Amino acid sequence: xxxxxxxxxxxxxxxxLALTTAxxxxxxxxxxxxYSSKTQPYxxxxxxAFEEANPxxxxxxxxxxxxxxxQKLTTDISxxxxxxxxxxxxxxxxxxxxxxxxAPLDEYMDEDFKNRFIDVFxxxxxxxxxxxxxxxxxxxxxxYYNQALFDQAGVESVPENWEELKAxxxxxxxxxxxxxxxxxxxxxxxxxxxxxxxxxxxxxDLIEEDGTSxxxxxxxxxxxxxxxxxxxxxxxxxxxxxNSREDVQNLFKQGNVGMMITAPFLSSQIAEEAPDLxxxxxAIPAGPDGERGTYGVTDSIIMFENSENKEAAWxxxxxxxxxxxxQKFTSGEGFLPVNQEVAxxxxxxxxxxxKAFTDLLPDARFAxxxxxxxxxxxxxxxxxxxxxxxxxxxxxxxxxxxxxxGILQQ
Amino acid sequence: MxxxxxxxxxxxxxxxxxxxxxxxxxxxxAVMFITAxxxxxxxxxxxxxxxxxxxxxxxTMWEATGFGQALWNSVYVAVLSTAxxxxxxxxxxxxMSRYRFAGRGFLQQFLLVxxxxxxxxxxxxxxxxxxxxxxxxNINSIVFVYAAFNIAFSVWMxxxxxxxxxxxxxxxxxxxxxxxxxALVKVFLPLAVPAMVVTSIFAFINAWNEFVxxxxxxxxxxxYTLPIQIFSLVAGRYTVEWHHVMAAAFVATIPIAIVFAWLxxxxxxxxxxxxxx
Amino acid sequence: MTRSPLTNPYLLVMPGFLLAAFIILWPLYxxxxxxxSDVNRFGQLRGFAGFENFAAVFADPDFIGxxxxxxxxxxxxxxxxxxxxxxxxxVLNENFYGRxxxxxxxxxxxxxxxxxxxxxxRWALSGESGMLNSALRGLGVIDANIQxxxxxxxxxxxxxxxxxxxSVPFTVTIFLGGLSSIPDDLYEAAKLEGANGxxxxxxxxLPLVRPFINIAVVMNTIYVFNSFPIIWVTTxxxxxxxxxxxxxxLYKLGFRLGQLGEASALSIMMFVLLLGFTILYxxxxxxxxxx
Numbered sequence: 002x003x004x005x006x007x008x009x010x011x012x013x014x015x016x017x018l019a020l021t022t023a024x025x026x027x028x029x030x031x032x033x034x035x036y037s038s039k040t041q042p043y044x045x046x047x048x049x050a051f052e053e054a055n056p057x058x059x060x061x062x063x064x065x066x067x068x069x070x071x072q073k074l075t076t077d078i079s080x081x082x083x084x085x086x087x088x089x090x091x092x093x094x095x096x097x098x099x100x101x102x103x104a105p106l107d108e109y110m111d112e113d114f115k116n117r118f119i120d121v122f123x124x125x126x127x128x129x130x131x132x133x134x135x136x137x138x139x140x141x142x143x144x145y146y147n148q149a150l151f152d153q154a155g156v157e158s159v160p161e162n163w164e165e166l167k168a169x170x171x172x173x174x175x176x177x178x179x180x181x182x183x184x185x186x187x188x189x190x191x192x193x194x195x196x197x198x199x200x201x202x203x204x205x206d207l208i209e210e211d212g213t214s215x216x217x218x219x220x221x222x223x224x225x226x227x228x229x230x231x232x233x234x235x236x237x238x239x240x241x242x243x244n245s246r247e248d249v250q251n252l253f254k255q256g257n258v259g260m261m262i263t264a265p266f267l268s269s270q271i272a273e274e275a276p277d278l279x280x281x282x283x284a285i286p287a288g289p290d291g292e293r294g295t296y297g298v299t300d301s302i303i304m305f306e307n308s309e310n311k312e313a314a315w316x317x318x319x320x321x322x323x324x325x326x327x328q329k330f331t332s333g334e335g336f337l338p339v340n341q342e343v344a345x346x347x348x349x350x351x352x353x354x355x356k357a358f359t360d361l362l363p364d365a366r367f368a369x370x371x372x373x374x375x376x377x378x379x380x381x382x383x384x385x386x387x388x389x390x391x392x393x394x395x396x397x398x399x400x401x402x403x404x405x406x407g408i409l410q411q
Numbered sequence: 412m413x414x415x416x417x418x419x420x421x422x423x424x425x426x427x428x429x430x431x432x433x434x435x436x437x438x439x440x441a442v443m444f445i446t447a448x449x450x451x452x453x454x455x456x457x458x459x460x461x462x463x464x465x466x467x468x469x470x471t472m473w474e475a476t477g478f479g480q481a482l483w484n485s486v487y488v489a490v491l492s493t494a495x496x497x498x499x500x501x502x503x504x505x506x507m508s509r510y511r512f513a514g515r516g517f518l519q520q521f522l523l524v525x526x527x528x529x530x531x532x533x534x535x536x537x538x539x540x541x542x543x544x545x546x547x548x549n550i551n552s553i554v555f556v557y558a559a560f561n562i563a564f565s566v567w568m569x570x571x572x573x574x575x576x577x578x579x580x581x582x583x584x585x586x587x588x589x590x591x592x593x594a595l596v597k598v599f600l601p602l603a604v605p606a607m608v609v610t611s612i613f614a615f616i617n618a619w620n621e622f623v624x625x626x627x628x629x630x631x632x633x634x635y636t637l638p639i640q641i642f643s644l645v646a647g648r649y650t651v652e653w654h655h656v657m658a659a660a661f662v663a664t665i666p667i668a669i670v671f672a673w674l675x676x677x678x679x680x681x682x683x684x685x686x687x688x
Numbered sequence: 689m690t691r692s693p694l695t696n697p698y699l700l701v702m703p704g705f706l707l708a709a710f711i712i713l714w715p716l717y718x719x720x721x722x723x724x725s726d727v728n729r730f731g732q733l734r735g736f737a738g739f740e741n742f743a744a745v746f747a748d749p750d751f752i753g754x755x756x757x758x759x760x761x762x763x764x765x766x767x768x769x770x771x772x773x774x775x776x777x778x779v780l781n782e783n784f785y786g787r788x789x790x791x792x793x794x795x796x797x798x799x800x801x802x803x804x805x806x807x808x809x810r811w812a813l814s815g816e817s818g819m820l821n822s823a824l825r826g827l828g829v830i831d832a833n834i835q836x837x838x839x840x841x842x843x844x845x846x847x848x849x850x851x852x853x854x855s856v857p858f859t860v861t862i863f864l865g866g867l868s869s870i871p872d873d874l875y876e877a878a879k880l881e882g883a884n885g886x887x888x889x890x891x892x893x894l895p896l897v898r899p900f901i902n903i904a905v906v907m908n909t910i911y912v913f914n915s916f917p918i919i920w921v922t923t924x925x926x927x928x929x930x931x932x933x934x935x936x937x938l939y940k941l942g943f944r945l946g947q948l949g950e951a952s953a954l955s956i957m958m959f960v961l962l963l964g965f966t967i968l969y970x971x972x973x974x975x976x977x978x979x
Contacts, residue, residue, distance in 0.1 A: 076535065531935055532938070540714050663801075664799050
């Protein structure tokens with residue numbers, strides 16, 4: 002029995018499936034990251050509307066959980082089985098571009114199309130003057146605070162800098178055993194980012210001008226010491242190293258945490274799950290010199306270089322990046338608008354919470370565009386977890402910085 | 412009278428010995444069930460008793476998680492892969508228990524070694540294979556993979572059981588003029604039913620619970636099996652609807668639990684005669 | 689007697705062998721190829737690399753740490769499982785009221801996929817909203833919440849405990865099979881000779897169950913060594929890699945950091961390690977049964 006016969010037998014099962022799609026001239030497969038339970042219905046709806054307008058194109062939406070998106074893309078690409086379009090974290094884009102996996106989109110884009118976007122969000126997807134991705138989701142970070150706890154503890158104004166934050170955390174923490182001053186994320190994805198909020202406001206840079214890691218600088222030490230002090234003094238929720246972003250957000254929704262830093266989507270979650278929570282959104286605290294930094298994140302949708310249906314794929318991109326569809330997605334998922342026209346809609350301009358985020362955008366920093374950034378983030382997170390668990394600040398950060406320098410020099 | 416009281420004493424003793432384990436086993440089920448019936452707003456509070464019982468959660472879960480489709484996919488994959496594994500394993504096990512032939516030792520070793528390769532170690536290579544076959548996002552791809560991974564165990568189980576069935580019985584049938592085929596179907600296979608039941612249970616459970624392969628090969632919700640479907644409710648979402656997750660996990664375990672309750676006496680009997688030789 | 693395909697062992701063995709070989713050996717060959725190549729994160733081969741990938745794995749301190757923890761993890765669960773399962777199987781082998789229900793309950797963890805079990809435990813172990821803390825507090829066992837997953841000192845033992853819990857059903861089933869194969873008259877005879885319970889266990893039960901224990905050790909070792917969901921779902925190997933075992937390290941290496949070459953090399957090393965252990969154990973077990 003030859004291999005090809007086996008192959009034919011195996012394909013028999015697939016044949017019936019193939020028949021149903023044969024009626025369409027072109028099939029565009031789109032890999033979509035699942036942000037919430039609304040993601041799939043949204044894209045299915047968009048695809049259906051698009052297919053109605055373009056009967057010769059069939060859109061296949063493949064929804065993938067965020068946690069495994071990079072793994073799936075990697076295995077897909079390695080086997081040449083990737084879709085035509087995919088949502089990716091923009092911080093991965095450099096790897097895709099360097100390996101020739103992502104196709105430049107400039108030939109399809111005219112000035113009008115480009116102007117649909119807010120510059121600051123389109124920029125991270127531009128490399129060597131070419132646009133490789135379109136921002137599909139954007140968020141920045143700001144500080145959420147629990148007004149009720151502030152009132153109870155007698156905190157009169159929202160902390161402006163880290164010193165005030167610590168003082169406020171002390172007062173709030175004294176309210177009770179279950180009440181914690183400052184929610185500190187110490188586990189899973191973006192553990193490093195939670196540290197950068199303080200690191201940036203102390204004047205740190207992730208990559209120094211000489212191309213080495215900035216962790217082993219005074220800013221790094223100060224920021225780490227600040228967090229460690231708060232942990233040691235019991236001002237944070239206990240067990241920081243077991244708490245992912247979702248865990249800390251859950252504590253905030255329950256009204257057990259005074260302050261935390263996170264993305265705008267927490268507002269829409271609170272509206273649904275804890276509508277009675279009395280909270281506010283403010284800027285991330287500033288450092289001693291008044292510096293502050295928020296983390297800007299975009300996810301981009303890219304087109305694969307090996308796609309055989311680039312024209313049809315572009316048609317679909319053009320379609321979902323119209324204002325109406327963008328508005329639907331952005332408000333459903335609780336992201337920041339990336340589209341100029343959407344940003345002007347009253348729904349967004351009149352939203353107090355979102356305003357706090359958009360005000361911070363001039364201070365937004367994005368993950369550095371270097372290959373292997375995921376590995377550096379992992380090293381940083383590991384070092385921070387060690388520190389939160391009791392390791393010495395300077396030596397741990399020095400060791401992490403040395404390891405990162407090794408990667409940077411490659 | 413005294414016999415009954417002895418049995419009662421043994422009953423109390425037995426339950427006492429088992430109780431710590433039983434508590435630990437039932438604990439996650441209690442967590443599942445209680446979280447599943449809580450109103451959404453109370454899910455995050457670690458209380459044991461919800462202020463009201465929300466059985467509708469099961470209904471909304473069914474809708475919100477696309478449970479029906481995933482359940483069907485899981486049943487389809489588990490039944491079909493078990494059937495394939497059994498169909499190819501029975502003749503192989505029969506040959507290995509009845510005949511000495513060149514290559515038998517090699518085959519046995521190959522089976523033992525293949526048992527040691529877990530899907531996660533092979534996943535990169537398996538994925539390339541499935542792509543080459545053009546079966547990505549086709550549920551049949553995992554049927555074949557599961558069937559293949561179950562062959563080693565199935566052959567081994569069946570073979571050691573078959574060896575306990577005396578050859579005389581078949582030979583007697585041959586002498587009476589039955590063809591080997593008829594002897595097999597009429598005499599041998601009926602005796603082997605317990606072993607086949609046990610083997611199918613193992614194969615079925617493996618397929619029902621498998622995670623890594625399904626995660627890698629399946630692409631769209633239409634093809635997701637239950638573990639993937641439930642995992643996707645938890646993994647990397649910006650918010651997790653725990654009451655739905657727990658309701659889904661609870662409902663997903665019930666079919667298997669019933670199968671177990673029904674077949675567990677076969678399980679032990681089949682193993683008793685088979686497993687070790 | 690007519691020639692029948694039933695009398696040709698090769699024909700009987702062929703379909704099963706082909707299917708297994710096709711789906712297991714082909715990927716294995718692929719892994720070998722990748723592990724010896726310079727490969728980018730998308731698996732595209734960029735030339736021959738010799739044993740560089742293997743050397744890189746060995747040079748990583750996380751590898752050594754994970755290796756040690758894998759040993760603790762595997763032996764901890766395998767030994768723990770045997771120690772729990774043996775008495776449980778002995779009890780379940782006796783006739784008592786509700787035995788059927790007890791058997792079904794003990795078997796229940798088998799009915800739940802490991803992923804789901806791990807998800808439920810993660811939820812139950814959460815420090816502030818976890819129901820384990822709330823239950824222990826209610827019983828007065830602890831007065832402050834324990835952050836189970838915040839440090840390896842509590843997380844790893846709990847993970848091992850979960851591992852034992854899910855391995856017990858399979859092992860008990862095997863032992864029950866072994867126990868029911870012991871003829872009753874052996875016990876009767878021993879009782880007539882005045883042997884007490886412990887003697888019976890040591891002289892009759894244990895030796896006769898020994899082959900089943902060997903089976904349980906080998907099978908559990910293979911399963912546990914390769915077990916991924918418990919650790920991945922509860923801690924992802926964290927904090928700071930302190931609960932990483934080889935499979936979670938492999939997953940991070942391959943799919944988080946995109947080092948497919950190193951990941952393939954590690955896969956092969958893990959396979960060799962497991963193979964070596966199994967051969968060693970089977971040899972030892974066979975020698976001791978023979979003597």
